[in-house]
Structure formats: C-alpha cells, structure tokens
Amino acid sequence: MMHVMKQSDVIIVGAGAAGLMCAREAALRGKHVTVLEHSARMGEKIRISGGGRCNFTNLYARPETFLSQNPHFCKSALSRYTAQDFLDLVKAHHIGWHEKPYEDNAHQSAKGQLFCDDKAFLIIDMLRNDAQQAGVKFHLETDISNIEKDGDFFIVTTNKGDFKSAALVIASGGLSIPKIGASPFGYKVAAQFELSIIPPRAGLVPLTFADSLLAQTKELSGIGLQAEVKSEKGGTFTEGLLFTHRGLSGPSILQISSYWREGEEITVNLLPGQDMFEALRLVRREKPKQKLHNILCAYLPKKLAVFVAETSGHDVTIADLSDKKLRAIANSINDWHIKPQGSEGYRTAEVTLGGVDTGELSSKTMEVKKVPGLYFIGEIVDVTGHLGGHNFQWAWSSAVAAGQAV
Ligand SMILES: Cc1cc2nc3c(=O)[nH]c(=O)nc-3n(C[C@H](O)[C@H](O)[C@H](O)COP(=O)(O)OP(=O)(O)OC[C@H]3O[C@@H](n4cnc5c(N)ncnc54)[C@H](O)[C@@H]3O)c2cc1C
Helix, strand or coil, rough: CCCCCEEEEEEECCHHHHHHHHHHHHHHCCEEEECCCCCCCCCHHHHHHHCCEEEEEEEECHHHHHHHHCCCCCCCHHCCHHHHHHHHHHHHCCCCCECCCCCCCCCCHCCCEEEECCCCHHHHHHHHHHHHHCEEECCCCCCEEEEECCCCCCEECCCCCCEEEEEEECCCCCCHHHHHCCCHHHHHHHHHHHCCCEEEEEECCCCCCHHHHHHHHHCCCCCEEEEEEEECCCEEEEEEEEECCEECHHHHHHHHCCCCCCCCCEECCCCCCHHHHHHHHHHHHHHCCCHHHHHCCCCCCHHHHHHHHHCCCCCCEHHCCCCHHHHHHHHHCCEEEEECCEEEEHHCEEEEEEEEHHHHHHHCCCEEECCCCCECHHHECCEEEEHHHHHHHHHHHHHHHHHHHH
C-alpha cells in the first residue's frame, strides 16, 4: 500500500490554549493548518480553569506580572495582542463575562481578573469553531513517535500516519496535571534540536510543611484569611491564605510559590495593615487584666489566636508582658518566618515555570533562531504568569505572534 504523507503549511502540536489560538490565527490568514493532539479532547485545561469558569485574561497583564530569565522577552507579544484584544474576541462571540470583585485592600495582583459568566467550554468552542470554519484539521488521540527536519520541511511520524509541513509549532504545554494530558514532549523536542532549557519546576502550587511544623499547624487546617506573603528574592502578594492539612494554600501562597525556592523562607503577615505591637501596647495600657489569647481573638480567627498565644509561650495576663515579649508576639503575627519543606508538585500545580530558554527564540515570532520554521508558544516557553488570568494571556499573545509569522 502506498504511504500517503499529509502535507500542510503548519503543524501545531497540542490543542490547548496556545495551540487552538495559533491554529485560528494562522488559518484566518489562509494557511493550511493541522493540529495534532494526543488526548481525546482539546482544551482540557481551559475546561477546568478558573473553577470551571476560565479566568481567561487579566486587564493588568504586563511584563511585571510574568517570571522569566529574561523579563523583557514577553513585552513584544503582550503588546501586540493584549488582554483587551482577547476580551473583544469574547464579546464578539457574545460570551458573557465579568470581572472578579476584589477586596478593597487587596494587592494589585487580585485585580482585573476576567471570568466567563457561564462555563469555560464556551472559550474552547469559540476557538475551535473559528479554527474549523477557517479550515483547520484537528487530529485527536494522535501519538507522535518522531520528528525529523528534512531540508525545509518537518516530517512528523504518528500513529495516524506521517505529516509534513514547513512550519512546526510546539504548543504542548508544561508538566502540570499529567492526569489531563500534560507531557514532557516539548522539552524533548527542545533537547532534540539542542535548545537550552531553563529547568522546569512547579509553580502556582500549595506549599507543604515538614512534620514538626505540621504537628503544630494541622489543627488550623481550614482557616482562611487575607495575608501578605513575601519571598526572600522578590514577590509580595496580599491575597487569601488558607491553612491546609499539609501546609499552606490560597492565592497568596500560590503566587509566592512561583518565587520560592527549596531551602528558602517565606514571610507571612497575618494582619496586613495592622501594627500588632502598637495594638498590644494599647491593650496593655487600657485593659491590663486581659489574657493574651482573648485579646488576639479580636484580630484573628479564634483557633489561630489561641495557636499564636500558646506557641508564644506567653499566654498570660497582658500586664505581665514586657515590650520585648510583646514585640516577639507581634512579630509572630506581622512577620512570621516559615520555611516550607516543599510544594505539592505537578499533581496540583497550575503552571510549570522554566522551559525553552527565551534566548533561543525571536520575541517577535516565537521562532527558534537556529531552526527556521520551528516555533514554541505558551507554557513550554520560559515565561510564566502570576495567578489571575496572566497565563492564558501569555498563551493567547505568544500564539498570535507565531500564528502571524508561520
Ligand atoms: C487547574 C488549573 C487551572 C488553571 N486556571 C487558569 C486560569 O483560570 N487562568 C489562567 O490564565 N491560567 C490558568 N491555568 C494555567 C493555564 O491553563 C495554562 O497556563 C495554559 O493552559 C497553557 O496553555 P498551553 O497551550 O501552553 O498548554 P495547555 O493548555 O496545557 O495545552 C497543551 C496541549 O498539548 C497537549 N499535549 C501534551 N503533550 C502532547 C503530545 N506529546 N502530543 C500531542 N499533544 C500533546 C495536551 O494534551 C494539551 O491539550 C490553570 C491551570 C490549571 C492546571
């Protein structure tokens, strides 16, 4: 039987956020596009994102809301396809959307998050329908066994036959949540073409405590509050914090997890905007007979107040506490230093930090400088957004940059 090679202008590997957007963009420009996806369904991460309502962009997405070895790399793509551009697309498709309400005192990072009013699959349908109408051919459950560069063409060998194209876009995402299709495919392709890779690690992920610390904090599991969290090497976020039975979670912790490295401390202020030392001194003057844990109950959830008082070793009448002791107690609230043991890893991480070194790519087109025709877009690239819609915005922006160049 004669072996038929399917040829198109562009092959895109991965029908996730970036792959769908790139396919749409290239096809609308008249390119013949083939998308190869190993899962049975496309856009699985979009479907489960934002609690099922897809936080599809952030109005305040800007270079400072992304982590990368080269913080300038994302500028070009983000400025040419903005959050407003994606919002215009959503509006043009009559998809209901809203901005998440935020606490008045919340950090900038909690603002500008746009969600679907209804289900996230509307975003998948929008991208897939546009792409299909523009002629994109999707091949699901397609396993790629080999990629070869043959002169000006790429030959992709799969269980559904061989595919050939002059442009190959890798949009296979990071390592987070293998259960729904994440694979190391993109890193392997990068290695095959001898591209430098910034070591991947889990980001936007809950942090875990060592058993000794957990033994103390386990009973706090379920308590949530607004906290300011900092890491040693940059990053400050004031958002929700949640005690879990393994350590800490909540938006502020997910945010800081992308900055935190093993062995480092994080600093937590459980009462941002409240100087606890001055507050305790005032109580000592005005109500000297009160016991510490009763005083703290006015500021913190009860279990946490008791925990702070007991672990301070000074749960006595406040009149008996010196300034030095009050300072130590206040610091355990305003300036709590914690050394997490690790993170919950790729099983629950929302993103993968690191990836293809941006030095290998054109920031204008996402094309590999030393391999003409090969492109990397989305999460596989060493550009990782803060929590709150930034990662999808990077997927859209990098996808459009490549989609206009292929
Ligand atoms: C639970 C969760 C919630 C999230 N919520 C949000 C949110 O609300 N807002 C936000 O901005 N970001 C969110 N994110 C992050 C966001 O989903 C990703 O950053 C984004 O999907 C990355 O897009 P991508 O196209 O690069 O990768 P993906 O969307 O992961 O797509 C990669 C695609 O490639 C396919 N693939 C992988 N390996 C192969 C292979 N070998 N062959 C063929 N196909 C392959 C995968 O099956 C997948 O379809 C969330 C992530 C998770 C895990």
